[in-house]
Amino acid sequence: MILMKDIYKTYGNGVTALNGINVEIEQGEFVYIVGPSGAGKSSFIKLIYREIKPTRGSLQINNRDISELKEKEVPMLRRNIGVIFQDFRLLPKLSVYENVAFALEVIEESPRNIRKRVMEVLDLVGLKNKSRFFPNELSGGEQQRVSIARAIVNRPKIVIADEPTGNLDPDTSWEIMRVFEEINNSGTTIIMATHSKEIVNTIKKRVIAIEDGLIVRDEQRGDYGYES
């Protein structure tokens, strides 16, 4: 599914973010990425949806070498990957429904499929009755659920979340995690960077710890391992 071999990433300003990453993630896995700030978690995640390219090494997703992907093929890669951020990134002038539908409109899905599919995912994240609301009328947890709905609306094989609970209170975080587990149960790979000790230690999954651009620990059903 995802295979990284000797991945190095050095940014233009000379900062080295990744220092030889080797890892394999299977379809359907749920993986936490943990580690101190600035250790390379975000770079690791950005590589997968190709916001950045590795300086050296090979990165395969679904048996395709991403580092050799042509610029024109990037959109097709992204249609198979859903991305969720800490700050939700919703469009404030669009309603909940429109925000989710937007992701399908811009890949030119037919209007009939859009209506059906959007209501399906809004149901899945429990926001069916708020589809006409605007983002500023929703709580943080609800907004994050909208952004999750947007990320999974075109049935990606991989969902990437960069600290999705970073802006949420503990109760809301658990709600979000339930949604993630549900998505994972349907066979979608989930890769989630997080700083939440409670979540990692309670919902036991594979844990990959990154420090100074290297994987220092990789265990199934692992612990968070840092004092938070």
Place this chain on the structure above:
Amino acid sequence: MKARTIKRHFREGFKNIARNGWMTVASVGAVTMTLLLVGAFLGLILNLNHMAEKIEDDVVIKVLIDLAADDEDVIALGKELEKVPGVENVIFSSKDEELNTLIDSMGEGGEVWELYEQENPLNHAYIIKATDPHDTDGIATEVAKLNAVDSVSYGQEVAQNLFKFTDYARTVGIILIAGLVLTAIFLISNTIKLTIMARSTEIGIMKLVGATNSFIRGPFFVEGLLLGVLGSIIPITVVLSGYKLIESSIGGISSIGFVEMLPFNPFAWQLAGIILIVGAGIGIWGSLMSVRKFLKV
């Protein structure tokens, strides 16, 4: 591309134009100024070129034969002239014929010259026409070297001067127009940058969920196209009505032989078409230039 998508691009494009208010007016103004000049210069240059070509086509070389030459010399010269490369035809014109032409061309005042009919001081002449008018100069020099030739004259100078002027006008026109085109593109790309700033989150999300670059460019393409087309309305009106006006006022005094403008139909329409295309091109180029940077994510 699907019809639905095109509809969406147009909707978004129009929305942006309305949203940018005064910047839209400024860039449309810049395009208008540019196109007015493009139209004026193009109209002028093409017409001058047309006139110069017309004159040049009529240019003939007149070879005056030495007064001392006898009939045999004259015939020999005629044969030699025909052999000069680039010569289309050679016509002999005796000194009597020359005098008649002269008298005719003088009109009323020509009568004075009739006195000379008894003692004609003119030369016999050959009138040469070149296959390609551009060779006239070379042929004239060649011919001047032959025996029994007194002198060679041709009306090339008028055409030469006109061509020189056209060249000059063209250079000035190109520099001016290039400068204005760049200014217009710059203004348009700045106007559109404003929209992009406001929409950068939207573009980011579009990229993230896998919209293709051409899809993202769509509305900006439409916006640029519209700015260009809006900017070409006034210039087209001015060119069409202005050309009509000039044509009818010059038509009245067109007894000056060579002042013959290209006909309104189709020339003015072609000019309008060029203005529209240049306007649209400026708009689209300026617009797409400003999106380029935002697509590299």
